[in-house]
Amino acid sequence: MARIRIDLPEQFGFSTELPIYLSHINYGNHLDNALLLTLVSEARSRFFHSLGYQELDVEGLGIVVSDAAVQYRSEAHHGETMRVAMQATDFNKYGFDLVWQMNDVATDREVARGKTGIVFFDYDARQIASVPFAFARRVGGTSA
Template sequence: MARIKIELPEKFIFSTDVPLYIQHINYGQHLDNAALLMLIAEARVRFFQHFGWRELDVEGVGIVVADVAAQYRSEAFHGESLHIEFATADFNDYGCDLVWRATDQASGREVARGKHGIVFFDYKARSKAKVPAAFRAKTGA
């Protein structure tokens, strides 16, 4: 089976730092893979807040995560902080990819990279929605 390979953009448009607590660590004494996705979800919420939105209200529509891919690059440990960066890529009529990179804040060591494919969603109509023009404009698309 082919390994997942995620290409990073030249420029990220948002970053935030998230500390690693003991509950993020697994029996191998390093960052748990499920915890990584929770930390990325926290950073994703901050990404939307940075632009003045919530995941349930981006210019009147919300988002749903359609797919996730992650590529682990190194271990991360209790007490470290992850510097998480986001960029948008691969827009279509109804969504895009949120590409991310997580590095150790102190050393710059890359811990993981990945993408979340998002689809804009009208929760009242229970159907997909067009990407809001303001989202494209503010996120550099």
């Protein structure tokens, strides 16, 4: 079976640190695979906040996650702190990919990498919407 391969950008424009809590740990005594996405969601929220936005108000539009892909690279354990770095890439008319990498702060060991498809959504009209020009300009993207 073919494996997911996620290529990382040369540099990331945003990063944040998140601790691994006991509640993130599964029966294997490491970070639960599903809860890793919870940490990525928190980092995504912080990414938008760092730009002055909230996920429900990006130039008047909200966002929805359209898809997600993850490559797990190593275990993470309770008490470790993760650095999640993110970069907006591959813009199209309605959204972009938010590529991310998670590393242990103390050792720089890569724990996971992935990308999350983001689509802009007009919650009042209940339909997808074009990428706001001001947002694309701000993060270095161009909308198709």
